[in-house]
Amino acid sequence: MMVIMHEGATAEEVARxxxxxxxxxxxxxxxxxxxxxxxxxxxxxxxxxxxxIEAMPGVERxxxxxxxxxxxxxxxxxxxxxxxxxxxxxxxxxxxxxxxPCSVETADQVMESARAVKAAGGHMLRGxxxxxxxxxxxxxxLGEEGLKMLAAARDETxxxxxxxxxxxxxxxxxxxxxxxxxxxxxxxxxxxxxAEVGRLDxxxxxxxxxxxxxxxxxxxxxxxxxxxxxxxxxxxxxIRTFETATRNxxxxxxxxxxxxxxxxxxxxxxxxxxxxxxxVLPLSLAGVAAGADGIIVETxxxxxxxxxxGPQSIPTATFGEYADRVLELARxxxxxxx
Numbered sequence: 027m028m029v030i031m032h033e034g035a036t037a038e039e040v041a042r043x044x045x046x047x048x049x050x051x052x053x054x055x056x057x058x059x060x061x062x063x064x065x066x067x068x069x070x071x072x073x074x075x076x077x078x079i080e081a082m083p084g085v086e087r088x089x090x091x092x093x094x095x096x097x098x099x100x101x102x103x104x105x106x107x108x109x110x111x112x113x114x115x116x117x118x119x120x121x122x123x124x125x126x127p128c129s130v131e132t133a134d135q136v137m138e139s140a141r142a143v144k145a146a147g148g149h150m151l152r153g154x155x156x157x158x159x160x161x162x163x164x165x166x167x168l169g170e171e172g173l174k175m176l177a178a179a180r181d182e183t184x185x186x187x188x189x190x191x192x193x194x195x196x197x198x199x200x201x202x203x204x205x206x207x208x209x210x211x212x213x214x215x216x217x218x219x220x221a222e223v224g225r226l227d228x229x230x231x232x233x234x235x236x237x238x239x240x241x242x243x244x245x246x247x248x249x250x251x252x253x254x255x256x257x258x259x260x261x262x263x264x265i266r267t268f269e270t271a272t273r274n275x276x277x278x279x280x281x282x283x284x285x286x287x288x289x290x291x292x293x294x295x296x297x298x299x300x301x302x303x304x305x306v307l308p309l310s311l312a313g314v315a316a317g318a319d320g321i322i323v324e325t326x327x328x329x330x331x332x333x334x335x336g337p338q339s340i341p342t343a344t345f346g347e348y349a350d351r352v353l354e355l356a357r358x359x360x361x362x363x364x
Contacts, residue, residue, distance in 0.1 A: 039084030224253020273301025
C-alpha cells in the first residue's frame, strides 16, 4: 500500500508511520517530493489492513497499490526517476546515448571506440568483459583485463562505463571498474543476481528477457529496487518471436507501456534486436519516437574483424553521422541531450 502524508507532515510523523508498519514486519520506502512525502509499504496484506494508519498524525490517506510490482510503479512514484551517472543524466526528459563494442578485445579497439563515442556527443561507453554466449566455444570475454581497458578509456574520455555482470562471484571486480552494472537478458530472472545488485550503490541497467512479458520485466526491476537500489534503467533489446527477418523483434509497444506503468528510465537496444547494421538507425529513431530515454548501441573500429556481433556494429568512422540523426530527433522530441 501507499501512505500519502499531508503537505505539512513533519519528519517525526513520517518516522512514526515507518516505525508502526515495521512493527508488523513490513518494509517502508520513503519518497520525499517537493511538497508531499509518500511512504510505500510492502508486507502482509492482512497485517497491514488491520493497522489504523489513516488515524495517525500527518497521514492524509492510504491507497492500495494493485499492481504486483509496487516500488517501480507510477502509483507509488508518479514523477520520472532521473539518474545521474558521472554527470550524464538519463530519465525525466534527459536522453543518453550509450555506445561501444559488444566485446572488449584490445586496448586500441576500446580506446578508438570511446574516442568516437565522445566526439559524436555520446554519454556512456558500453563494452562486455564477461560475455554470455550461446556457444561454449565462442569468445567469452577478457574478464578483469577487459575491465581495465574500459577504465583506461574512461580516464581519457570521461565516459561512464556500462558493463555486464553475469555471476555474483564477479560482483566485486565488476563494481571496482563499472559505473553502471548491466544485467543481461538471459539473467533477467536470475533472482539471486538481482538481489545482489539491489544492495549496490550503483545504477543497474536491466535488459528484458527474450520471452519475458512487460510485467515480468518490471517485477525483475522490483527485485532490485526492493533491495534498496532505486537507480534502475530498463532496456528493451528485442524479444523472440516467429519473425526471422531480424535477429529478435524490437517491441516498441513495450517501451511505451513500460513508460506509462513505471517511473524508471527506459532505453532501447536496436543492435541486439535487429542483428543488422542497416536497421540500427531506423529502429533507433523509432525508439526515440516511442519515448525512450536513451539508446544503447554497438560501434566498432573494424566490424568485419569483430570477435562478437560485427554484422550489427556501426563502424566508428560513421558513428558521428548516426549519433547526429538520433540526437536531432531526441531534441525535436523535447529531450535534453547535454
